[in-house]
Amino acid sequence: MPDPNILARRLRALGSSPLFYAEPLTLVRGDGVYLYGDDGRRYLDCYNNIPCVGHCNQRVVDAIARQASTLNVHSRYVSDIVVNYAERLLGSFDTKFDQVMFTCSGSEANDQALRIARLLAPGRGIICTNFAYHGNTAAVDEISPLFHHAPQHFAEVRTITYPEMYRPLRGLSGEVLNQAYLNEMQAAIDSFDEAGIGFAGFIFCSVFANEGLPAIPPGLLAAASALVRRAGGFVISDEVQAGFGRTGKMWGHQLMGFTPDIVTMGKPMGNGYPVAALVSRADILDAYRAKVFYFNTFAGAQVAVAAAGAVLDEIEDRGLMDNARRVGDYIRAGFARLAKRFELIGDIRGAGLWIGVEMVRDRQTRAPAPDEALRLVNLLKDAGCLTGRIGEHDNVLKIRPPLVCGIEHADELLGAVESSLEKLQASP
Numbered sequence: 001m002p003d004p005n006i007l008a009r010r011l012r013a014l015g016s017s018p019l020f021y022a023e024p025l026t027l028v029r030g031d032g033v034y035l036y037g038d039d040g041r042r043y044l045d046c047y048n049n050i051p052c053v054g055h056c057n058q059r060v061v062d063a064i065a066r067q068a069s070t071l072n073v074h075s076r077y078v079s080d081i082v083v084n085y086a087e088r089l090l091g092s093f094d095t096k097f098d099q100v101m102f103t104c105s106g107s108e109a110n111d112q113a114l115r116i117a118r119l120l121a122p123g124r125g126i127i128c129t130n131f132a133y134h135g136n137t138a139a140v141d142e143i144s145p146l147f148h149h150a151p152q153h154f155a156e157v158r159t160i161t162y163p164e165m166y167r168p169l170r171g172l173s174g175e176v177l178n179q180a181y182l183n184e185m186q187a188a189i190d191s192f193d194e195a196g197i198g199f200a201g202f203i204f205c206s207v208f209a210n211e212g213l214p215a216i217p218p219g220l221l222a223a224a225s226a227l228v229r230r231a232g233g234f235v236i237s238d239e240v241q242a243g244f245g246r247t248g249k250m251w252g253h254q255l256m257g258f259t260p261d262i263v264t265m266g267k268p269m270g271n272g273y274p275v276a277a278l279v280s281r282a283d284i285l286d287a288y289r290a291k292v293f294y295f296n297t298f299a300g301a302q303v304a305v306a307a308a309g310a311v312l313d314e315i316e317d318r319g320l321m322d323n324a325r326r327v328g329d330y331i332r333a334g335f336a337r338l339a340k341r342f343e344l345i346g347d348i349r350g351a352g353l354w355i356g357v358e359m360v361r362d363r364q365t366r367a368p369a370p371d372e373a374l375r376l377v378n379l380l381k382d383a384g385c386l387t388g389r390i391g392e393h394d395n396v397l398k399i400r401p402p403l404v405c406g407i408e409h410a411d412e413l414l415g416a417v418e419s420s421l422e423k424l425q426a427s428p
């Protein structure tokens with residue numbers, strides 16, 4: 001019998017730690033693409049990207065249990081399971097990356113990336129986008145304006161407008177649009193130089209997930225990377241959301257057509273077990289380690305690595321990247337059909353099983369519909385389907401199911417979206 005006072009007790013014990021939904025959910029069990037509430041209801045999970053190979057995946061559970069009962073110790077001893085995994089991970093990139101540095105969270109990986117860039121580049125200035133989120137340490141909070149309640153200024157950070165094609169900068173298009181975005185970047189670099197701070201690098205999520213998964217002008221990210229390198233900075237690709245096959249490619253930068261110097265990863269890496277990392281070239285990480293002693297108590301211990309290895313096994317053996325492409329395209333096609341009936345659907349974006357649906361009040365003006373998006377998320381929950389919303393205007397329906405999501409689950413999602421939009425339309 002669930003405790004009727006649990007919300008009040010949670011508030012007392014945890015403070016106003018955020019919760020989803022007007023009526024918060026109490027979950028008691030997960031299995032594959034489904035989560036189960038304490039009310040006995042089953043929910044199709046179209047939100048959680050961390051359990052990428054499915055909630056409570058048996059192979060991951062067994063790997064964790066086996067390793068936990070064998071050995072789990074910090075990284076200053078030799079361990080073949082850790083070396084084997086590092087080699088396997090490095091083999092998943094097209095770019096020649098030579099070394100892995102383990103961390104426990106995406107925030108820590110990005111924090112390390114900033115330290116590396118700032119120690120090895122000519123200056124300390126970091127560029128991020130104006131609606132980025134990269135984590136919760138003091139350093140990465142400075143490059144995470146998405147969750148700042150009011151604009152804040154940090155001397156060693158400049159934000160630039162995130163690139164997009166649905167509401168492009170000053171309504172521009174084509175080469176002129178690309179140049180306008182690049183000009184902002186050049187101005188940020190110049191302002192670091194003028195302030196005597198100098199430039200260290202550009203960090204961005206390879207698919208701009210937190211910005212609302214916008215369509216990116218072709219060629220822009222390769223041109224931006226070239227500009228960053230000409231100025232002596234590092235290109236840091238945050239793959240915490242995009243990595244491990246989510247987009248149908250193993251890494252978001254492979255999809256988006258640019259070559260990073262440092263890649264950070266986390267979230268789905270251990271299917272929920274905390275494990276994260278960054279990878280880079282030997283020249284970079286050797287130079288860093290020559291200046292800094294980096295050690296991290298829990299990072300890269302054997303249980304974390306066992307979980308991560310089982311995730312790679314599942315992605316490979318079950319063809320989950322192919323599945324992500326096939327089912328993701330099917331869901332986008334389903335939304336395109338629904339868009340013929342529902343004006344609220346303004347734009348359908350994404351790749352693989354990362355789907356963003358921009359909700360608008362008016363397709364002509366593209367006026368964002370954040371309230372409708374929020375109501376839709378709550379209606380979908382009532383219909384047994386978990387989603388979220390994200391983006392600059394809080395109006396992008398965020399769909400990121402575990403990669404084991406099949407066509408039958410996609411049909412379940414699309415049915416729930418259709419009935420929820422009907423309800424929304426009936427009482428606007």
Ligand code: PMP
Nearest residue numbers: 105106107133134135205240266
């Ligand atoms: N980078 C991105 C793009 C993220 O979305 C997040 C988390 N939402 C992070 C980094 C931080 O990861 P973590 O919560 O594991 O510290």
